[in-house]
Amino acid sequence: MDMELSGTKNFLRHINNPHLAPIQRIQSTLLHEMQSFAREQGFVQLMPIMMSPFTDPLNHDVYPAEIQYRTVPLKLTASMIFHKQLALIRQDIDRIFIVSPNIRLEKPENKTSKNHLLEFSQFDIEMRDAGMEDVMVFLESLLVEVFRRLESSVTEELSILGRSLPRLKAPFPRYSSDDLRERYGEDFYRLISEQTTVPCFVTNFKREFYDREDPERPGTYRNFDLIYPQGYGEALSGAEREYLYDDILRRMKELGMNLEAYANYLDVARQGLLPRTAGAGIGIQRLVKFICGKQNIAEVCLFDRSVASDFVF
Ligand code: ASN
Numbered sequence: 001m002d003m004e005l006s007g008t009k010n011f012l013r014h015i016n017n018p019h020l021a022p023i024q025r026i027q028s029t030l031l032h033e034m035q036s037f038a039r040e041q042g043f044v045q046l047m048p049i050m051m052s053p054f055t056d057p058l059n060h061d062v063y064p065a066e067i068q069y070r071t072v073p074l075k076l077t078a079s080m081i082f083h084k085q086l087a088l089i090r091q092d093i094d095r096i097f098i099v100s101p102n103i104r105l106e107k108p109e110n111k112t113s114k115n116h117l118l119e120f121s122q123f124d125i126e127m128r129d130a131g132m133e134d135v136m137v138f139l140e141s142l143l144v145e146v147f148r149r150l151e152s153s154v155t156e157e158l159s160i161l162g163r164s165l166p167r168l169k170a171p172f173p174r175y176s177s178d179d180l181r182e183r184y185g186e187d188f189y190r191l192i193s194e195q196t197t198v199p200c201f202v203t204n205f206k207r208e209f210y211d212r213e214d215p216e217r218p219g220t221y222r223n224f225d226l227i228y229p230q231g232y233g234e235a236l237s238g239a240e241r242e243y244l245y246d247d248i249l250r251r252m253k254e255l256g257m258n259l260e261a262y263a264n265y266l267d268v269a270r271q272g273l274l275p276r277t278a279g280a281g282i283g284i285q286r287l288v289k290f291i292c293g294k295q296n297i298a299e300v301c302l303f304d305r306s307v308a309s310d311f312v313f
Contacts, residue, residue, distance in 0.1 A: 007312035015302065019292075022157035023300050027288045029154050031099065033146045034123055034282075038097045041138065043125065048100040049083055054261050056081045059207040063105035076103040079281060081210055082265055084126035085241060088275045089268070097125045099284070110307045114296040115233050117285060117305045126279030132222050132240050135278045136201055139226065139236070140170040143199070150291065163293035166198070166229070173200040174224075194231040201226055209251035211239035224280075232290045238280025245269040 014020070035045060051067065056079035065076040080100045087096055100122045110116045127134060147168050150158075158165060173196075180188040180202060192200065203224045205211075211223040223239030242248045248269050252259060259266065268274060288300045298306040303313055 007310055011304075011312045014304070019161055019299075020302070022154075022160045023288065023292050023294075024302070026150070026154045026157050026161075026291060027284070027300070029150060030146065030288065030291065031284070033149045033153075034142065035097070035099070037142055037145055038095075038125065041095070041141075043095040043097045044093055046087060046096050046098045048077070048080060048098050050077050050101060051075065052077065052083070054082065054265065055079070057208060057257065058104065061107060063107065065103045065105050078102055078104050079122065080124050081208075081279075081281075084124060084279055085210075085243070085274055085277055086265075086268065088126060088128050088277050089273055094128045095125070097123065100124045100281070106307045108307075113307055114298075115286060115289075116307050117297055117301065118307060118309065119305045120286075121284045122281035123284055123287075124279070124281040126277050128275050128277050130240075130278040132203070132224060132238065132278055135238050135280050136172075136174070136224060137170075139238070139280060139282070140168075140172055144168045144170050147291075161292050163291070165291065168199065172198060172226070175200060175202050177202050177204045189225075189227070190231075190233070193227045193229065193233050196227070196229045199226055199228055199235065205237075209248065209255055209257065210241050212242050213247070213251065215247075222278075226280075226282075228286075228290045232286075234283070235286060235290070236280050236282040238278070240278040241274075241276075243269070243274040243276050245272070245274075248274075 039045065051074040053072065053074060055075040055077050058078055067074050067076065077100065079102055080098055084096060087093065101119060102122055103119050105118055106116050147165055151165055180192055184191045192202070201224045204221050205223055205225065206221055207223070211221050214220040214222050223237065225237045226235040227233065228235050242251055245266070248266065252262070285297055285300055289297050292300055294300055298304050
């Protein structure tokens with residue numbers, strides 16, 4: 001009983017926090033501006049899917065999030081990566097975006113993280129016949145323009161939060177993870193975020209099989225993260241995709257993956273039908289946290305879904 005009472009008390013304190021309304025207004029305007037800008041640039045908005053026989057295997061271990069409908073085991077969406085590729089099989093749609101809810105049941109290692117949620121949303125994009133540079137250029141222009149629009153549309157909210165938005169300017173610096181590792185050591189990711197004053201791209205990470213390995217430079221990967229300045233950490237990840245059957249199979253085997261779970265996806269790839277695409281996914285709550293100048297991602301959410309959450313509501 002005591003536990004429940006303190007949970008409710010914390011929730012009521014949080015929901016009545018004077019900063020929570022301006023944060024929600026900023027988020028609402030942000031979503032509006034991101035969607036408007038993407039549409040202006042020729043993107044078509046698709047609806048998210050929330051369950052499927054397969055989902056993103058991710059680059060780190062999480063608890064399984066599965067349900068069963070009749071005889072069919074389904075996974076809750078960890079990211080829409082594969083569905084973005086499959087959607088672009090249609091030749092008459094070139095650029096898509098989705099506001100996509102993702103479930104990732106993080107392990108206790110992430111319990112103290114101020115940047116992880118068990119459920120969050122991505123602003124997910126994918127572009128046909130595009131390279132990683134095309135995606136980075138789009139993301140830069142999206143962020144520069146959205147920040148510019150926010151400055152005049154949520155002035156009062158930002159001033160309540162005591163936050164002045166950084167003036168973003170494209171292009172953002174681009175670094176390779178190898179160079180950064182050499183310069184800063186293994187902890188380069190955290191250090192670059194703490195030391196930089198502008199958002200920057202870091203390229204070339206060895207991770208999920210669907211991020212394309214450079215055919216000309218094996219061992220180099222055509223992917224990237226965007227890192228926020230002032231210690232705010234990861235903003236997004238993106239990449240060119242593997243789309244050729246032999247490459248996909250080789251990459252999956254290298255990682256010792258269970259091919260059976262991907263049988264239908266592999267079947268489409270075997271028929272040569274997967275389009276050549278590149279894309280990325282922006283963590284929306286992480287972006288709100290950065291815009292609002294908050295330290296902990298739980299502070300920008302109405303309902304706590306941080307890894308340490310006790311799920312009061
Ligand atoms: N959305 C990311 C991408 O498009 C994938 C992810 O979230 N794991 O690359």
